[in-house]
Amino acid sequence: MEITKQFAKFIVNCTYESLPKDVQEAVKERILDTVGAAVAGEHSWKGKEAYLQAARELYPGTLAPWGSGEKSFSLGAVLTTNCAYAHAVELDDGHKNGGCHTGAVVVPMALTLGAVLGRQPQEIMTAIVLGYEITYRILEQLPPTQIGRGFYPSSQLDVFGAATVAGKLYGLDEEQMANALGFAGQQTAGFMEITVNGKEDKCIQVGSCAAKGLAAAIYAREGLKGCLTVLEGKNGFFRAEGKDIDLEKVTAGLGKEFRIRDTYSKLYPMCxxxxxxxxxxxxxxxxxxxxxxxxxxxxxxxxxxxxxxxxxxxxxxxxxxxxxxxxxxxxxxxxxxxxxxxxxxxxxxxxxxxxxxxxxxxxxxxxxxxxxxxxxxxxxxxxxxxxxxxxxxxxYDLKASPNNPVGWDTIVQKYTNNMEGTLPEDVTKKILDIVSHFEQEYSSQGLERLLHC
Missing domain, CATH: 3.30.1330.120 (2-methylcitrate dehydratase PrpD)
Incomplete structure (x- = not known):
C-alpha cells in the first residue's frame, strides 16, 4: 500500500481521545509557543507592510490576518500571512535533528482554518498533532542529504503538514486524504540558498506552505487525483531529496509513537x-x-x-x-x-x-x-x-529540547517575553488562559478574535 494511503487511514481515524495524555499537553505548549512567536513576528518583521500590500493585490478576499481587522484577504493569503509571522524572527519550534520548523505552519493554520470552519478545540488540537506527525515522519528519512542537496526542509516538508491539517479539518475521507498528500508532494519548493540571499523575507517561503496545503486538500475534496506514489516512487520525493531510505520506518509505529514529542522550543530569536x-x-x-x-x-x-x-x-x-x-x-x-x-x-x-x-x-x-x-x-x-x-x-541538548525539557512554566515565560510591548497586557493574559485550557473551550473563535488585536 502506498505511504500516502497508510498516512491517510491513520489521519482520518485518529481522534483526540486516542492521543496519549502527554501528547495532549504537548499540543498546548506548541500552540502557546507558536502564538508568541507569531505575535513577535507580526510586530517585528520589516517586510510585513510590503508583503501585505502585495497580498491585497494578488489574493483579495474578505478575511483578516492576525494583528489586523482589515478584511481584505483571501483564506489562502491569511493562512500564509499568519504562518509567515510565526517564522519571521526565528522563534518558532523545530524538529530535534531535522532542521524543519513545522509549528510555524501547522499551528497557525489549524487555529485559523479551524475558526473559519467552526471546528471545536479538540478537533483543532488533533489536527495539529497530525500535522507534526506526518511532516516529521517524512523528514526523519532525509537528513543530512536533503540540506546537502540544497533543499530547505521547512518549505519542502511543511506542505505535507499543512495538507494534513486542512484535510483533517475539512473532514476528508481516506481516499481524499491520500490524494491531498499526493498533491502536497507535488507542490513542495524552496532551496537553502534562501539562507544566503533573501533571508530577510524567507518566512514567506515557509508561510506559503499553508496556502499550498490548503489547495491540496480542496483539490482532493473536489475529486481531483493526487500522485499517490509521490514519496516512494522511483521519481518521487525520497529519491530526489534523500538517500538509502528505509520505507518501512516511515510508517512504523504509526498511531503508537507520536513525533510531536521530538520538537524543541527556541529560547533565543536566532537560527x-x-x-x-x-x-x-x-x-x-x-x-x-x-x-x-x-x-x-x-x-x-x-x-x-x-x-x-x-x-x-x-x-x-x-x-x-x-x-x-x-x-x-x-x-x-x-x-x-x-x-x-x-x-x-x-x-x-x-x-x-x-x-x-x-x-x-x-x-x-x-x-x-x-x-x-x-x-x-x-x-x-x-x-x-x-x-x-x-x-x-x-x-548538544539545549534547554527546551526533547532531551532537556524545560516544562510549561518556561514556555509561558518565553511567551510572556515575546508578547511584551506588542498586545495589551490583558489580551496577553486572556490568550494564555485560553491556551492553558484549550481542550475545555467551547469555541476557538475567542482566541482568533484576540489575535486580531
Whole structure:
C-alpha cells in the first residue's frame, strides 16, 4: 500500500481521545509557543507592510490576518500571512535533528482554518498533532542529504503538514486524504540558498506552505487525483531529496509513537544552529566561571551546516544577519547576559562594542561535532581567559529540547517575553488562559478574535 494511503487511514481515524495524555499537553505548549512567536513576528518583521500590500493585490478576499481587522484577504493569503509571522524572527519550534520548523505552519493554520470552519478545540488540537506527525515522519528519512542537496526542509516538508491539517479539518475521507498528500508532494519548493540571499523575507517561503496545503486538500475534496506514489516512487520525493531510505520506518509505529514529542522550543530569536555556543557562554556566566571582561578569545567548533549558515558574520547589518551569526550572538550574551528580541534591532546589531566582542570569536568546523551530525546538533566551545585558564564545554541538548525539557512554566515565560510591548497586557493574559485550557473551550473563535488585536 502506498505511504500516502497508510498516512491517510491513520489521519482520518485518529481522534483526540486516542492521543496519549502527554501528547495532549504537548499540543498546548506548541500552540502557546507558536502564538508568541507569531505575535513577535507580526510586530517585528520589516517586510510585513510590503508583503501585505502585495497580498491585497494578488489574493483579495474578505478575511483578516492576525494583528489586523482589515478584511481584505483571501483564506489562502491569511493562512500564509499568519504562518509567515510565526517564522519571521526565528522563534518558532523545530524538529530535534531535522532542521524543519513545522509549528510555524501547522499551528497557525489549524487555529485559523479551524475558526473559519467552526471546528471545536479538540478537533483543532488533533489536527495539529497530525500535522507534526506526518511532516516529521517524512523528514526523519532525509537528513543530512536533503540540506546537502540544497533543499530547505521547512518549505519542502511543511506542505505535507499543512495538507494534513486542512484535510483533517475539512473532514476528508481516506481516499481524499491520500490524494491531498499526493498533491502536497507535488507542490513542495524552496532551496537553502534562501539562507544566503533573501533571508530577510524567507518566512514567506515557509508561510506559503499553508496556502499550498490548503489547495491540496480542496483539490482532493473536489475529486481531483493526487500522485499517490509521490514519496516512494522511483521519481518521487525520497529519491530526489534523500538517500538509502528505509520505507518501512516511515510508517512504523504509526498511531503508537507520536513525533510531536521530538520538537524543541527556541529560547533565543536566532537560527537554531547558532544557539548551542550562545547557550554555552550564558551557562558559563550564570555559573560564575568568568566575567565578560576576562575573556581574551572564544573558539567555537561546530558542524558544517551550522558553519555555512551562521559561522561567517561578525558585523551584522540587518535583522536577518543578527539571527544568523554565532559571533554576534556570543557577543550579546557576553555583554548583556542574554539574547532576545532587542538584539534584532539596529541599536544593538550595529553597536561597535558588540562588533568588537564578536571579533573575539572564531568559528570552525570541528571533526568531532561533525561526526555526530545530524543525530546530534551542537558545538564545542573554548573560552580563553586573561589569567590563562580555558573554559571548555560541549553542548548538544539545549534547554527546551526533547532531551532537556524545560516544562510549561518556561514556555509561558518565553511567551510572556515575546508578547511584551506588542498586545495589551490583558489580551496577553486572556490568550494564555485560553491556551492553558484549550481542550475545555467551547469555541476557538475567542482566541482568533484576540489575535486580531
Amino acid at each position: 537554531r544552529h547558532a544557539q548551542a555556543p550562545v547557550e554555552a557562554v550564558l551557562d558559563f556566566l550564570e555559573e560564575g566561571a568568568f566575567q565578560p571582561e576576562d575573556v581574551v578569545k572564544i573558539w567555537v567548533g561546530t558542524h558544517q551546516v551550522a558553519y555555512n549558515l551562521t559561522g561567517a558574520i561578525k558585523e551584522p547589518h540587518s535583522q536577518s544577519d543578527s539571527k544568523f551569526s554565532i559571533a554576534y550572538g556570543i557577543a550579546a550574551a557576553l555583554r548583556d547576559r542574554c539574547f532576545g528580541m532587542k538584539h534584532l534591532t539596529p541599536v544593538y546589531y550595529e553597536d561597535p562594542e558588540l562588533w568588537k566582542l564578536a571579533h573575539k570569536v572564531t568559528v570552525e568546523v570541528d571533526p568531532q561535532v561533525q561526526s555526530v551530525y545530524p543525530g546530534k546538533r551542537g558545538a564545542l566551545v573554548e573560552v580563553t581567559l586573561k589569567d590563562g585558564r580555558v573554559c571548555t564545554r560541549e553542548l
